Amino acid sequence: MNGDLFWAPRAWIDGRWAESVVLRAGDDGSWADVQAGLTAPPQAQVLAGAVLPGLVDAHSHAFQRAFAGLSERRESESDDFWSWRDRMYRVALRITPEQLRAVAAMLYVELLRGGYTQVCEFHYLQHAPDGRPYPDPLTLSWALADAAADVGIGLTMLPVLYQRAGFAQPVLREDQRRFATDADAVLALHRGLQRSGRPLLKAGVAIHSLRAAAPASIAQLHGSLGDVPIHIHVAEQMAEVDDCLRSTGLRPIEWLARHAPLDARWQLVHATHSTPQEIDAVGRSGAGVVICPSTEGNLGDGLADLPGWLQAGVPMAIGSDSHVTRAWPEELRWLEYGQRLLHRQRNVSAAPAEGQPATAARLFGRALGAGGTAAGFKSWGLQVGARADLLVLDTQDAALLGIPAERLLDALVFSSPGQPFRDVLVAGRWALRAHRPVAADPGPAFAAAMQTLWSSA
Ligand SMILES: [Zn+2]
Numbered sequence: 332m333n334g335d336l337f338w339a340p341r342a343w344i345d346g347r348w349a350e351s352v353v354l355r356a357g358d359d360g361s362w363a364d365v366q367a368g369l370t371a372p373p374q375a376q377v378l379a380g381a382v383l384p385g386l387v388d389a390h391s392h393a394f395q396r397a398f399a400g401l402s403e404r405r406e407s408e409s410d411d412f413w414s415w416r417d418r419m420y421r422v423a424l425r426i427t428p429e430q431l432r433a434v435a436a437m438l439y440v441e442l443l444r445g446g447y448t449q450v451c452e453f454h455y456l457q458h459a460p461d462g463r464p465y466p467d468p469l470t471l472s473w474a475l476a477d478a479a480a481d482v483g484i485g486l487t488m489l490p491v492l493y494q495r496a497g498f499a500q501p502v503l504r505e506d507q508r509r510f511a512t513d514a515d516a517v518l519a520l521h522r523g524l525q526r527s528g529r530p531l532l533k534a535g536v537a538i539h540s541l542r543a544a545a546p547a548s549i550a551q552l553h554g555s556l557g558d559v560p561i562h563i564h565v566a567e568q569m570a571e572v573d574d575c576l577r578s579t580g581l582r583p584i585e586w587l588a589r590h591a592p593l594d595a596r597w598q599l600v601h602a603t604h605s606t607p608q609e610i611d612a613v614g615r616s617g618a619g620v621v622i623c624p625s626t627e628g629n630l631g632d633g634l635a636d637l638p639g640w641l642q643a644g645v646p647m648a649i650g651s652d653s654h655v656t657r658a659w660p661e662e663l664r665w666l667e668y669g670q671r672l673l674h675r676q677r678n679v680s681a682a683p684a685e686g687q688p689a690t691a692a693r694l695f696g697r698a699l700g701a702g703g704t705a706a707g708f709k710s711w712g713l714q715v716g717a718r719a720d721l722l723v724l725d726t727q728d729a730a731l732l733g734i735p736a737e738r739l740l741d742a743l744v745f746s747s748p749g750q751p752f753r754d755v756l757v758a759g760r761w762a763l764r765a766h767r768p769v770a771a772d773p774g775p776a777f778a779a780a781m782q783t784l785w786s787s788a
Pocket of ligand 1: 600
């Protein structure tokens with residue numbers, strides 16, 4: 332219900348725990364009041380545990396949820412990103428709007444359980460399986476938007492510019508026929524989404540990658556848009572860096588910094604392979620990066636220069652991308668563990684000299700604000716004016732049981748597994764209560780969709 336009043340024993344405000352917090356959600360679904368140090372007003376709902384703000388999942392391809400766990404066998408001499416992609420396309424070519432909605436609804440409930448309250452869909456699946464446009468070009472976008480609305484999670488749709496198979500391949504491959512767009516088509520999709528007036532739906536755009544989009548179309552797209560997020564996959568794979576160098580004389584991030592031009596609207600997804608000069612250039616531009624640690628690990632992409640991005644103060648959101656995991660504590664843990672394994676050090680992401688000795692708090696703080704920006708919000712978190720989202724921690728969960736209050740975030744990220752989020756509020760309405768979705772259980776429809784999808788594989 333909107334207009335509700337809540338009281339939490341403690342809540343994460345401005346990067347630290349505050350005690351005895353009153354939160355009031357306004358009728359518009361935003362926080363109208365957030366105050367610490369108050370006793371519970373008689374009419375307030377007393378929340379069952381400590382409260383965190385929800386996080387944005389800044390990079391999702393919902394249909395790939397249908398593929399999670401199903402590409403973990405090596406069937407030839409070697410297996411890499413590109414052989415994974417061929418197998419992923421086989422799902423992309425079959426899935427129907429009804430199946431996509433069922434898969435997305437399951438995914439979105441899992442994301443709520445994993446502590447996300449908003450998801451950015453980098454959406455390149457546009458056309459019917461034979462490549463012909465649907466009568467309504469937004470058919471598959473509505474499948475995702477309907478799933479998100481059913482479940483009660485916020486959604487930022489990013490229709491994707493996808494024009495060619497590579498730098499030297501000016502047309503798409505046959506198995507990329509469902510993805511084909513040009514800048515005019517993406518702008519039309521974006522307008523259609525913006526006009527929809529759906530309450531939890533926002534719209535930006537995306538460019539698949541520099542290899543998949545012509546420079547003139549990229550210029551047309553960002554030149555035609557106001558202040559909306561522009562996401563792009565960049566420097567995920569060394570083959571892409573090498574192709575870009577061969578074709579343009581510049582590395583992908585270097586190309587963007589020089590030609591895009593980058594600004595705070597831009598979100599560089601992955602940004603795995605970077606040089607210090609590229610990080611400096613992104614840092615000066617105001618653009619953000621979106622790191623997807625579990626997917627990057629699953630696909631063997633490589634490790635981003637996390638210390639470099641943090642040091643440069645670049646906004647850094649996280650994404651679950653291919654959905655091999657669906658909880659942000661696990662993404663943050665992987666983000667840090669990759670660096671520990673690489674540098675043979677501990678707490679690489681902490682910054683005691685800056686007053687931030689807690690790795691989890693530093694990574695969470697970065698991902699919180701950067702995620703809000705990546706999803707198109709002016710403010711995000713437990714503050715007046717931001718959307719009224721929150722996560723209630725289950726301090727009876729084994730991983731959190733007996734943990735001192737000031738160490739809850741550390742344990743949440745680094746003591747696993749667990750089901751840490753008991754209740755989830757989105758725009759002033761409960762989407763998850765006592766670990767269960769308020770909406771109908773998406774499991775049966777998801778299982779049926781998976782059975783149909785995989786029986787025809
Ligand atoms: Zn992606």
